[in-house]
Amino acid sequence: MRSGIGTRLLGTAAVASLALLAVMALVITPQDVNQLDAVRFLYIHVPLATLMYVAFGVTAVASVLYLWPRYRARKWDLLAGASAEIGVVVTGLVLVTGSIWGRTTWGVYWTWDARLTTTAVLFVLFLGYLALRRVGGDIDARAKRNAIAALAAAIDMPIVHKSVEWWRTLHQKSSILDEETFMHPHIHGSMYWTVLLGIGAFLLLFSWLLVNRYRLAKLEDRLEDEGLERAIAERRAEADALTGAP
Amino acid sequence: MAVEDQRAPGRTQGRRRLIIASLVVLAALGFLVVRGLGNATLYFRTADEAVAQRQQLGTERFRIEGTVVDGTVKGMSNAVAFNIESKGVRVPVLHQGDPPELFKPNIPVVLEGHFQGDAFASDRIMVKHSEDYVAKHPSRVTVPPSTVP
Numbered sequence: 001m002r003s004g005i006g007t008r009l010l011g012t013a014a015v016a017s018l019a020l021l022a023v024m025a026l027v028i029t030p031q032d033v034n035q036l037d038a039v040r041f042l043y044i045h046v047p048l049a050t051l052m053y054v055a056f057g058v059t060a061v062a063s064v065l066y067l068w069p070r071y072r073a074r075k076w077d078l079l080a081g082a083s084a085e086i087g088v089v090v091t092g093l094v095l096v097t098g099s100i101w102g103r104t105t106w107g108v109y110w111t112w113d114a115r116l117t118t119t120a121v122l123f124v125l126f127l128g129y130l131a132l133r134r135v136g137g138d139i140d141a142r143a144k145r146n147a148i149a150a151l152a153a154a155i156d157m158p159i160v161h162k163s164v165e166w167w168r169t170l171h172q173k174s175s176i177l178d179e180e181t182f183m184h185p186h187i188h189g190s191m192y193w194t195v196l197l198g199i200g201a202f203l204l205l206f207s208w209l210l211v212n213r214y215r216l217a218k219l220e221d222r223l224e225d226e227g228l229e230r231a232i233a234e235r236r237a238e239a240d241a242l243t244g245a246p
Numbered sequence: 247m248a249v250e251d252q253r254a255p256g257r258t259q260g261r262r263r264l265i266i267a268s269l270v271v272l273a274a275l276g277f278l279v280v281r282g283l284g285n286a287t288l289y290f291r292t293a294d295e296a297v298a299q300r301q302q303l304g305t306e307r308f309r310i311e312g313t314v315v316d317g318t319v320k321g322m323s324n325a326v327a328f329n330i331e332s333k334g335v336r337v338p339v340l341h342q343g344d345p346p347e348l349f350k351p352n353i354p355v356v357l358e359g360h361f362q363g364d365a366f367a368s369d370r371i372m373v374k375h376s377e378d379y380v381a382k383h384p385s386r387v388t389v390p391p392s393t394v395p
Contacts, residue, residue: 030381034348039379106372107346113289121278128271135267136260168289168311170356172377187379 003212010208017201024194032191041101042191046176047198048094051206053157055087056126058210060154063147077143078221080150081133082213084126086206091123106170114163115171122160125153290356293332296366305360311374312337316351330355330366341368348373 025043032039062080065071098116099109110116129149135142159166164173175186176195185192293312296303312330319328326345329336339357349355349371359368 033380033382034353034375035379036382042379105348105375107348108370108372111372117278121275124271124274124278128267128274131267131271132264135264170289170372170374172375175377175379186377188381191379191381 003215007208007211010204010211014201014204014208017197017204021194021198021201024190024197029190029194035105038101038104039191041097041104042187043194043198045094045097045101046195047202048090048097050199051090051202052087052094052122053161054203054206055083055090055210056122056154056157058083059087059126059129059150060157063150063154066143066147067151074139074143074221075218077146078217079210079214080146081130082217083210084129084133084150085213086209088123088126088130090206091119091126095119095123111170113169113171114167115160115169118156118160118163122153122156125156129153293330293337294335295332296361297335297337300361300364303361305362307358307360309356309358310337310366310368311354311356313354314349314351319351330357338365339368340365341371343369345371346373348375 021043025040029040029043031037059080062076062083066073066076066080098119102111103109129146132149133142133146135145137145161174163169164171187195290309290311291299293310296308296310310330312332315329315331315336319326324343326341326349327339328341328351329338331337340362341357341359354374356372356374357366357368358370358372359366361367
């Protein structure tokens with residue numbers, strides 16, 4: 001199971017678009033009227049936050065497919081785990097980039113407003129999900145337990161997204177996914193296109209990471225199966241040797 | 247074999263791991279919910295709300311939000327005095343310490359502190375920025391529709 005030509009093209013496209021994003025974000029786009037150069041955090045923080053939703057979204061969909069008897073297959077559990085692992089790393093980066101951006105614009109690294117708190121909760125929930133995945137047991141029972149835990153954790157996702165509308169927060173409201181102004185974005189000219197480019201570039205990176213992490217998960221799975229078969233064969237040989245002995 | 251060793255732990259050890267993992271996650275969640283959501287649901291009171299609740303608030307610590315009134319900002323050594331306004335209600339503020347870099351008149355701020363007489367004694371200023379991002383050089387671009395009244 002070596003990575004195919006498609007995967008390598010995906011990786012190349014991710015690197016190329018990230019390079020283009022760096023030029024757009026750091027050189028081409030103008031300063032913001034209030035934030036000056038600090039606005040450039042927009043081009044990494046918003047794409048990362050989008051990836052967070054996509055990664056945990058993939059985990060949630062794969063978990064539903066596993067729980068649905070008609071579609072139940074081992075691959076959905078492996079895909080859910082692979083995507084959640086990337087999601088947790090991305091959420092960590094969302095918190096870190098947000099924190100640094102917060103220090104330069106708000107004046108504080110952290111405050112317990114609803115957006116920041118619910119995002120931190122999401123991080124801990126999926127960290128717990130990854131810990132749960134490592135707990136042993138029968139393969140099918142484990143996968144079912146994983147899927148239920150993932151769906152429970154996913155309840156926090158719409159809460160994170162809506163937190164800036166449901167409660168008063170220091171964090172500003174959505175600039176992109178604002179239903180009322182979807183076609184009239186809050187972000188200006190080239191800044192807007194650069195955010196969209198950032199989302200595209202990070203989605204390519206995510207796809208590349210997911211393909212590879214999923215491939216690795218399948219290999220791990222096969223190793224586990226073959227290891228088990230070998231262990232059984234060894235025990236059987238031992239037993240044969242014992243009974244076969246005079 | 248390492249593969250065998252991974253398989254070796256029986257049901258009891260698996261269950262113990264599950265319990266420990268759940269306890270760690272629950273403790274972290276409990277901390278976040280108590281610490282966070284207690285504050286988060288009423289993250290700040292606007293200046294007019296705070297003035298209306300002046301009696302109940304006493305010298306209790308809370309967050310207040312308002313727009314910095316132009317022409318009222320007076321810098322002192324290690325302190326800054328200004329007024330904030332919300333729905334026409336003004337609150338005088340005395341802040342101990344340096345304000346953040348982006349602090350300036352006509353922007354909304356969230357302050358942490360308490361009432362001292364009719365003034366608000368603040369020890370933390372947070373600059374609230376909007377979801378609008380506009381280029382600094384207006385000649386190059388047009389005003390985004392969302393900022394047009």
